[in-house]
Amino acid sequence: MIPTTYAVARIEADPTLPIIRITRDFAATPAQLHRAHTDPELFARWVGPRSLQTRIEEWDARTGGCWRYVASREGVEFGFHGTFHEIRPDRIVQTFTFDGDPDGVALETLRFEDLGDGRTRLHAQSLVDSFEGRDAWLRSGMESGINEGYDTLAELMTDGAL
């Protein structure tokens, strides 16, 4: 039996909860993947579609801290902000709002599952308060941004940047 691997992100909608789940494997330790999500300079290098540049405006990666970044392309800017509800070695819980939808809030949970041999499975869960809001995210073209971001992160790992 061949074990399941997620070399490309699996993105799925929960059938009964307003949740998007993303699963992706990386050739990195949990500590490296944790650093990729908490070190602002590293995070800015990989997050989002390749065509966007990320500028960190606020970043206090501790339980109870907050964050804000702006993604831009040719002068068009997209801002995002939230709080770090909790940061543990194996789990990060944070809130997420896109400035363009200021009433929308997602509660995101990231888990870093150690697969051994220097490999880690990222489990990212995004919870919102309506199925309409969740499905609008799924239709927004988020897959390409997510996949390009994670591919860039995998390249940073290969290049030894983490």
Next chain:
Amino acid sequence: MIPTTYAVARIEADPTLPIIRITRDFAATPAQLHRAHTDPELFARWVGPRSLQTRIEEWDARTGGCWRYVASREGVEFGFHGTFHEIRPDRIVQTFTFDGDPDGVALETLRFEDLGDGRTRLHAQSLVDSFEGRDAWLRSGMESGINEGYDTLAELMTDGAL
């Protein structure tokens, strides 16, 4: 037709989402109700069951801030903590974790609806990531704590403490 009023909190489970909704009317302005939820000394005076004393340990009531308080009775302590994702005049979005269930996180949204004549309707929504978690909260006896807390808050308003 007699308009609906919520002199006692209505507490209801959403039929299709892992959400608890609480509705309660107060003889106060939206600004007073906002202050009751953001001023730490006021908040400590009303939140929770009457038999518990509340001690604020951390309180930074701004968008991106965090909070922590401990409720105690005869030496037994219950800690709670979270972040303020957003604080606006008519809406507060915050996260909530009970130390006794450290993996559980609720995303809470409070809205202050101005009913006119110095009356305001509080709409509190609590979103979690499973129906089991939501229903465990409903079975925990939360109603008495919520009703006693809001009754105390209403008394503070009558006494002119806000």
